[in-house]
Amino acid sequence: MLLLALAGCSTSDQGEDTAPAAAAQSTETNTEQKPSQFPGYPVLVELSSIDSRVASSMEGQTAGGKAVALAPGLYTAYNAQVPELDRYYQDPVLYGDQMMHQQHFPQAPGSFWGGVQPGSQEPKG
Secondary structure, three states, X not given: OXXXXXXXXXXXXXXXXXXXXXXXXXXXXXXXXXXXXXXXOOEEEEHHHOOHHHHHHHOOOOHHHEEXXXXXXXXXXXXXXXXXXXXXXXXXXXXXXXXXXXXXXXXXXXXXXXXXXXXXXXXXX
């Protein structure tokens, strides 16, 4: 009898608390992952404007031949269905500079090379 009562309480509690907790966690993840020292990012860029190693790895995975630069030399594939660029900081698959990846997004999967510099369409520091 006690188990049924507890199960009933936790189910109704979860229904009321799950959405706000999930929203709060999503916001925290966004804030934690977005490096604040890079003003002007994220920015939408053409694949043709970035390192050829990165661009060739991303070909066929992006909408309209575009990528989202999340930090200097770090990119993720652009999806036209997700126009809000800050959302790309949530669980990105990254391409770009190995050192920037290790320093700012060490948990993110992807493909990385040494010496990837910011592309011509990225903010100038």
